[in-house]
Amino acid sequence: MTPTDMPEQPASAAAETKTSQTAVPEREYDRTGFYPPAGKKFRIWALLAWNVGIIVIFALIAAVINHYALG
Numbered sequence: 001m002t003p004t005d006m007p008e009q010p011a012s013a014a015a016e017t018k019t020s021q022t023a024v025p026e027r028e029y030d031r032t033g034f035y036p037p038a039g040k041k042f043r044i045w046a047l048l049a050w051n052v053g054i055i056v057i058f059a060l061i062a063a064v065i066n067h068y069a070l071g
């Protein structure tokens with residue numbers, strides 16, 4: 001069929017046909033579990049504070065081991 005042989009459709013019907021053929025969900029949600037549950041905000045400062053805390057703890061442990069090993 002050529003474009004001239006096709007029956008004319010209203011613009012809204014043509015748009016419905018096109019969108020229904022490409023049924024893609026609006027948004028795909030992450031299912032890895034790295035994000036907090038719904039309703040809670042992801043807090044980057046809390047994450048950074050935990051990382052700094054862990055680094056400080058490892059530094060203190062290393063200082064104590066160094067003191068006893070070389071002391």
